[in-house]
Amino acid sequence: MTEYSVRDGVAIIKLDNPPVNALGSKVRSGLDKHLKQANHDSEVTAVVIVGKGGKFCAGADIKEFGGGAKGPWITDIGDYCDKMRKPVVAAIEGMALGGGLEVALFCHYRIAVKTARVGQPEVQIGLIPGGGGTIRLPKAAGLKNALDIITTGNHVPAEKALKMGIIDQIVSGDIIEEGIKFAKSKIHIDTSIVCLRNKHVKVDGDVDKVAEAAMTKVKSKYRGAIAPIFCVRSVMNSARLPYQRGIDLEHEYFRDLQTSSQSQAMRYAFFAERAITKWQLPSGGNYRTKPLPVRSAGVIGAGTMGGGIALCLVTSGIPCILVEQSKEFLDKGMEIIKTQLMGTVRLGKMTADQAKQCMGILRSSVNIDDLKDVDLVIEAVFEDLKLKREIFEKLDRICKPSTILCTNTSTLDIDSIATATKRQDKVVGTHFFAPSYIMKLL
Ligand SMILES: NC(=O)c1ccc[n+]([C@@H]2O[C@H](COP(=O)([O-])OP(=O)(O)OC[C@H]3O[C@@H](n4cnc5c(N)ncnc54)[C@H](O)[C@@H]3O)[C@@H](O)[C@H]2O)c1
Incomplete structure (x- = not known):
C-alpha cells in the first residue's frame, strides 16, 4: 500500500x-x-x-x-x-x-x-x-x-x-x-x-x-x-x-x-454511474454476450421528447434520422434542436465546431422508410396505444431483422406494443427523462 x-x-x-x-x-x-x-x-x-x-x-x-x-x-x-x-x-x-x-x-x-x-x-x-x-x-x-x-x-x-x-x-x-x-x-x-x-x-x-x-x-x-x-x-x-x-x-x-x-444519494449516483460502464452480472462475473454496436439510430416524433432524444444521440456521436408525420412539425422540431445546441455552446459545454458536427450527423425525414438500415429506433410519438402499435407494425416490416425497436412510452403496456411486431424479443422500453439531452437518467 x-x-x-x-x-x-x-x-x-x-x-x-x-x-x-x-x-x-x-x-x-x-x-x-x-x-x-x-x-x-x-x-x-x-x-x-x-x-x-x-x-x-x-x-x-x-x-x-x-x-x-x-x-x-x-x-x-x-x-x-x-x-x-x-x-x-x-x-x-x-x-x-x-x-x-x-x-x-x-x-x-x-x-x-x-x-x-x-x-x-x-x-x-x-x-x-x-x-x-x-x-x-x-x-x-x-x-x-x-x-x-x-x-x-x-x-x-x-x-x-x-x-x-x-x-x-x-x-x-x-x-x-x-x-x-x-x-x-x-x-x-x-x-x-x-x-x-x-x-x-x-x-x-x-x-x-x-x-x-x-x-x-x-x-x-x-x-x-x-x-x-x-x-x-x-x-x-x-x-x-x-x-x-x-x-x-x-x-x-x-x-x-x-x-x-444528500451525500448518501450523491455517493450512490457516483457508484451507479461507474457501475453502468462495467458490463457485469450481479454475481460479479462477466457476461459472455457482447453489446450490439449502435452505428446509427432513428427517432420517430420530433416533439418535446423526440427532439431531445435525437440531440442526445448525435451529441454521443451516433448518426440519427429524425422522422415526423409532416414537414411543418419536422421543421419546428429541428429549429428547437438548433436552439438547444446553441444554448449548450453559449454555456460553454460544447464548442461551435462540435455543435456543427452534431448537426452534420442529424438527418430529418417525413418518410419512415428511411429507417430501414438503422441499428436502433426510438419511438416518441403521442401517448396513444393504437398509434404506437401501428408504428411498430410498420417498423417491423421496414427495418432490418437485427434492429432494436424502443418506445419512450410513459404509461402504456410495452408488451402490447411489442405484440404488433414479429420481433418481440427486440422491443424495449426506453423512458427518457426530460430534458433528455441533459438528464442522465434513462
Ligand atoms: N414530455 C415528457 O416529459 C415525457 C417524458 C417521458 C416520456 N414521454 C413520452 O414520450 C412520448 C412523446 O411525448 P412528447 O412529450 O414528446 O410529445 P409531443 O406531443 O411533444 O411530441 C410528439 C410528436 O410526435 C409526432 N407524431 C405523432 N404521430 C406521428 C407519426 N405517425 N409519425 C411521426 N411523428 C408523429 C407529433 O407530430 C409530435 O411532434 C409519449 O409517449 C410520452 O408519454 C414524455
Missing part, C-alpha cells in the same frame, strides 16, 4: 493502491509509518512522497465514507509532518485530488509535472474536504481561489496551480529524480516557516464581504444543496479562527454531511 526506499539520503514514500492510489486506511497507515521511519532514520535528510503508476492520488476511498473507517486520519499524519524538521516534498504526476491534495498540502513543498491536475472535488458527492483541505488550501492559494476550487470541485491544471501558490515548481523529467533534487535543495531551510499550518490566509478585501458574496453565490447556483454552504463556512474559518479550531469544525461539518441523505 506504500513502498519505502532511501536514495542519496532522501526517503521515497510511494503510494501504491491501484488504479488511482486511493487513500484507504491501509495507505494512510503506510504513509504514517514511513514518515515516522524517515524522520527517525539519521541517514535521511529529506522525504519525497510520490504515487505509483503515474498518479499521485485521486482521493479518499469513498467506500469508507458513511462509517467504519479506521485511523490514522489525514489530519493526524499532517500534524506529525508539520513538526518534522526534514523537508517533505509531494511530487505530483497525474492528479492530486481530494485527500490526495490534502496530503500534498501537509507536505512542506509541492512540485508537479505540467500535465498534473489538483482539486478538491468532495462537494460533488455532497461533502467538504475532511482532511484539512478547507483550512490549508486557503493558506496556499488565498481565500478567493480556495473558495472557488472547493465550492465547485473543479480541477486546476498544474500551471494555474503554480500561479495560485498551490504548487511551488513545475518540473519535467523523472518525477522521483526531480523530487530528490528539489528536496535536497531545501534541507537547510527551516520547515516551520514553509509549513502551511503556520501561514496566514491571504484575503483580498474585507473577510465578511467575501464570505457574504460566496454564500450568496453558492445558494443561488446550487439551490437546495447543503455541502457548498458548509464548504464556504469551513473555508471562511481558515481566515477567522486559529488553525486547530478550524480543523475541529471541519471534522464536525464533515461528519454531519457524511450521514446526510
Whole structure:
C-alpha cells in the first residue's frame, strides 16, 4: 500500500493502491509509518512522497465514507509532518485530488509535472474536504481561489496551480529524480516557516464581504444543496479562527454531511454511474454476450421528447434520422434542436465546431422508410396505444431483422406494443427523462 526506499539520503514514500492510489486506511497507515521511519532514520535528510503508476492520488476511498473507517486520519499524519524538521516534498504526476491534495498540502513543498491536475472535488458527492483541505488550501492559494476550487470541485491544471501558490515548481523529467533534487535543495531551510499550518490566509478585501458574496453565490447556483454552504463556512474559518479550531469544525461539518441523505444519494449516483460502464452480472462475473454496436439510430416524433432524444444521440456521436408525420412539425422540431445546441455552446459545454458536427450527423425525414438500415429506433410519438402499435407494425416490416425497436412510452403496456411486431424479443422500453439531452437518467 506504500513502498519505502532511501536514495542519496532522501526517503521515497510511494503510494501504491491501484488504479488511482486511493487513500484507504491501509495507505494512510503506510504513509504514517514511513514518515515516522524517515524522520527517525539519521541517514535521511529529506522525504519525497510520490504515487505509483503515474498518479499521485485521486482521493479518499469513498467506500469508507458513511462509517467504519479506521485511523490514522489525514489530519493526524499532517500534524506529525508539520513538526518534522526534514523537508517533505509531494511530487505530483497525474492528479492530486481530494485527500490526495490534502496530503500534498501537509507536505512542506509541492512540485508537479505540467500535465498534473489538483482539486478538491468532495462537494460533488455532497461533502467538504475532511482532511484539512478547507483550512490549508486557503493558506496556499488565498481565500478567493480556495473558495472557488472547493465550492465547485473543479480541477486546476498544474500551471494555474503554480500561479495560485498551490504548487511551488513545475518540473519535467523523472518525477522521483526531480523530487530528490528539489528536496535536497531545501534541507537547510527551516520547515516551520514553509509549513502551511503556520501561514496566514491571504484575503483580498474585507473577510465578511467575501464570505457574504460566496454564500450568496453558492445558494443561488446550487439551490437546495447543503455541502457548498458548509464548504464556504469551513473555508471562511481558515481566515477567522486559529488553525486547530478550524480543523475541529471541519471534522464536525464533515461528519454531519457524511450521514446526510444528500451525500448518501450523491455517493450512490457516483457508484451507479461507474457501475453502468462495467458490463457485469450481479454475481460479479462477466457476461459472455457482447453489446450490439449502435452505428446509427432513428427517432420517430420530433416533439418535446423526440427532439431531445435525437440531440442526445448525435451529441454521443451516433448518426440519427429524425422522422415526423409532416414537414411543418419536422421543421419546428429541428429549429428547437438548433436552439438547444446553441444554448449548450453559449454555456460553454460544447464548442461551435462540435455543435456543427452534431448537426452534420442529424438527418430529418417525413418518410419512415428511411429507417430501414438503422441499428436502433426510438419511438416518441403521442401517448396513444393504437398509434404506437401501428408504428411498430410498420417498423417491423421496414427495418432490418437485427434492429432494436424502443418506445419512450410513459404509461402504456410495452408488451402490447411489442405484440404488433414479429420481433418481440427486440422491443424495449426506453423512458427518457426530460430534458433528455441533459438528464442522465434513462
Ligand atoms: N414530455 C415528457 O416529459 C415525457 C417524458 C417521458 C416520456 N414521454 C413520452 O414520450 C412520448 C412523446 O411525448 P412528447 O412529450 O414528446 O410529445 P409531443 O406531443 O411533444 O411530441 C410528439 C410528436 O410526435 C409526432 N407524431 C405523432 N404521430 C406521428 C407519426 N405517425 N409519425 C411521426 N411523428 C408523429 C407529433 O407530430 C409530435 O411532434 C409519449 O409517449 C410520452 O408519454 C414524455
